[in-house]
Amino acid sequence: MSDPVMLIEETNSRNTMYAVVEQDDRVAYFYLYPSELMTNKYSPRPCWLRNLKPAPEKKDVKAMEEGLAPMLEARYCSHPEGKAPLDPELIRIVWMEEGDGASLIYDGELMAVIPGWTLYTQERSVGYAADCTSGGEDSLMFPLGTPDTNQLHKKVAEATAFWDDWSDETSQTWSILQQQYLDAYEAVLGPTVKYYAIDGGQWPPIGMARFEKDDVVYFVTLGVSIRPMPWVEILYNEKAPGFRRMELALAVSKKDFDEKTIMSFAGMVSGLADRPWKQITWLGEGHTISFSELPAPYESMVLSAALYTGPAIEMPVIYNDPVNLYWASPITKAERLFAHEQPNGGYVLLEKMINNGINHLIQPRKEVVAG
Incomplete structure (x- = not known):
């Protein structure tokens, strides 16, 4: 089992939150971490992205006991047999305009969202992933769905247009x-x-x-x-x-x-x-x-x-x-x-x-x- 590799790390505009994408040889994850000054108020928020190996049938308790990121159970993911590792060159982080949440764009497609509101619900840090098909009663992962079923698509599109506009020197x-x-x-x-x-x-x-x-x-x-x-x-x-x-x-x-x-x-x-x-x-x-x-x-x-x-x-x-x-x-x-x-x-x-x-x-x- 390989150690996790950081594929990208990016801060929001005030360096109060850090967005990180990591993967080992089993699974890829998206995280939002509070800065050191904010750790007393806020907790890290994980979001599963994809399994790289065949998914377990039951909750990956063994990985959690070993301090590793757990794979998502087969019944909740779109690829029970696993997917290819993420290419860091294809990753883009888009922060919400508030700076408290972020999304991950992969190869031009929305892959995952950690909404800003989850920062303030410490007991339930929820993530939404494109490769998640359903969430269990005790799950912290939910399907990203489509623009017709999930307003997060619209929020990310608005944030993307917002940052693109402000980064355009001719704007x-x-x-x-x-x-x-x-x-x-x-x-x-x-x-x-x-x-x-x-x-x-x-x-x-x-x-x-x-x-x-x-x-x-x-x-x-x-x-x-x-x-x-x-x-x-x-x-x-x-x-x-x-x-x-x-x-x-x-x-x-x-x-x-x-x-x-x-x-x-x-x-x-x-x-x-x-x-x-x-x-x-x-x-x-x-x-x-x-x-x-x-x-x-x-x-x-x-x-x-x-x-x-x-x-x-x-x-x-x-x-x-x-x-x-x-x-x-x-x-x-x-x-x-x-x-x-x-x-x-x-x-x-x-x-x-x-x-x-x-x-x-x-x-x-x-x-x-x-x-």
Whole structure:
């Protein structure tokens, strides 16, 4: 029995997950591994690809006891007698746009998918393979099926087109999207005063535009919503398109804060732009994030679209999804603790803030909960 050979290893865009294809002389497997920083939160996810030798009639317990990848039982695979070993030159990894799942294309055909949502169901890491014909009650392998029977085909096709477009040096996608964002913002906030690139030279291109109107400084991001956020698919299921894309905004009173403090606020919001993908998380209405740089008495930021009371900003539709514009508003430690001590506490806190006349504009205010 030969040792497994790694045929390919590839990371997602933020190096939080690794895709690996291995095979020995018996079986080939596709794996997604969390990076070292993520191992405390997430587990590796295996996906059988094909048997290279005749399939066992029963579960390959012996291989598992020896710490080896198990072959799939004969009744579950399309090739009981085994197939030829994989050629690494014919393998292509296609990551889901969220960065938490991936697919394997072999010789131009979809061979396997490890969906992103399986990352968050630790007890059941499911894989889908073209050569799997059925899954048993205790199986973690399921048939990939056809585009008519499995939506994963469509998701992979969309991801493939997405990455092909962004890797095309002649593509005008960013210039088109960038103008759509700016048009939406300038229609309400006036002309752009300054534009900052906040992507650190990494893909995707992300900017932050500064606007000034009626003694208020506004900062709004553009490009964050190019990627759908992790987690949202499993949390919202069919409603996920309404929650998986976002941009961030900030409004600060020039009468109450100096330029240094205003820019500090902007820097904090800028730092949130890549957070969902660097930490495999998501941001949404009522989420709170702690910042040590905030001026007293504030200790955290709460994100909200509901706080906004200005004229409607008609956000562009990105990849057929609506985009949520979340305004960052500073809160005190007592307010954050209040939000965290109850289910949906972020919503309850926002309701208190709104009822006390607090909106998206950052200016001195009274605490809405007892300290």
